Amino acid sequence: MGEELIAQSGRLIRQRLLEIPDGTWRARQYYEQPETIFRVELVATKEGDTLTFDFTDTSEQVSYGINCSYWATWGAVFASLFPVLAHDMVWNDGIFKCVKMIAPEGTLVNARRPAPVSMATIGTVQLVRNLALIVLSKMLGACEKHRDRASGVWAPTNMHYHLAGVSAEGEYLAHHGTDTFAGCGGARAFKDGVDVGGFLHAPASRSANAERHEMSFPHRYLYRRLVPDSGGPGRYRGGVCHEFAVIPHDSAANKFTAVLMPGRGTEAPMSQGIFGGYPGCNTASIQFRNGNAAESPYDLASTRGEREERLGMGVTEIGETDIQYIRYDGGGGYGDPLDRDPE
Structure with missing residues (x-):
């Protein structure tokens, strides 16, 4: 049963991606602090039945606890992807398999040990979640069938x-x-x-x-x-x-x-x-x-x-x-x- 549900979600998400035109979409947000501003940058590329989230050009990790581990960033991406792109599917590993993520080590979205990450969920995770929604909405807006999900x-x-x-x-x-x-x-x-x-x-x-x-x-x-x-x-x-x-x-x-x-x-x-x-x-x-x-x-x-x-x-x-x-x-x-x- 579990394996069949995973396979089913994998088929459905790939079918949905194939219905959407290929393209690249960008978004950027900033994290303000009194002495400086940090940047999180996202470029999403959809090609065939594969979707890639690329966080290259994001600011380097900082001394505050707002940094994310790789998997915190991965989870934040899916916090927007699941309800927007996979709202009518079982959320499981089958959906993960068609998604790739590039998160350079040593940045806010993939901090290198021993960088502090204790406030990631109310810090950079929020920016990643927002950016994922923005690029997904832009992507869905390019498809007449799924435009109402943007x-x-x-x-x-x-x-x-x-x-x-x-x-x-x-x-x-x-x-x-x-x-x-x-x-x-x-x-x-x-x-x-x-x-x-x-x-x-x-x-x-x-x-x-x-x-x-x-x-x-x-x-x-x-x-x-x-x-x-x-x-x-x-x-x-x-x-x-x-x-x-x-x-x-x-x-x-x-x-x-x-x-x-x-x-x-x-x-x-x-x-x-x-x-x-x-x-x-x-x-x-x-x-x-x-x-x-x-x-x-x-x-x-x-x-x-x-x-x-x-x-x-x-x-x-x-x-x-x-x-x-x-x-x-x-x-x-x-x-x-x-x-x-x-x-």
Whole structure:
């Protein structure tokens, strides 16, 4: 049974590739840090029933833990390939056999030991996943039969945050926020992207209610809302993202420590559109010192204080009078916005 399923998937994926015109498609994204910018470059070539992903010209490995091992990069490619190109097949080794990958050793996508890789899954893996979706969408757009599978980028950054603090009873607590799992859908060839639509590769992802977060950690949401017009414009727009702001609350220490993981999509949006579609909004991680929480701000424009915007990952303390604000990115658009139905 297992061998037959593998053989079946192999036949189906090769048949699908043969239905698509041969060609080469390119995409590039950047990983921002305060002192420099790293590049991940992908060239996909489809020839007959074989598909090659080539990461030559990607930046060299770095001293941060954002590097990928070869197999992490391989997995990130298939995180986009499976749902886009093999959505109606059994996902197994049969699909792997028609795919090749070139990932030069000593780069961000194939780090040489002892390079750190502990944050690969929320680091370079996200860029690889985005790039694979972009080149696959370009490839599918060249085929009338499969054009409707193309999509703008979904939830491109997976920007995590973690909090540490003390409860009202003096108990030390740590908290992993699930806001990032709200995600956003990229626009499709036939419809707008899904607002806070999760991840393309993980349709079962869920973001907990604000009340659940507040029950498990001594902080309070000032607001948690959809960001208007945050999806990338296009004939079909990308799904909108959300933003939120939190403050210390019901804590013996009246403060908490925030471990923040920005560094992608802050300066340049990563939720790229496709076929003339625009990118979604960029991400943001901002601390408002001596903020106006007592005025109950309800969005970024109404949140005030001494503003500190964070570009790279790091740790910061949010005191009794401070506000921590985070915005995720909207989905990429599809097609020229001028072709959008005004109704």
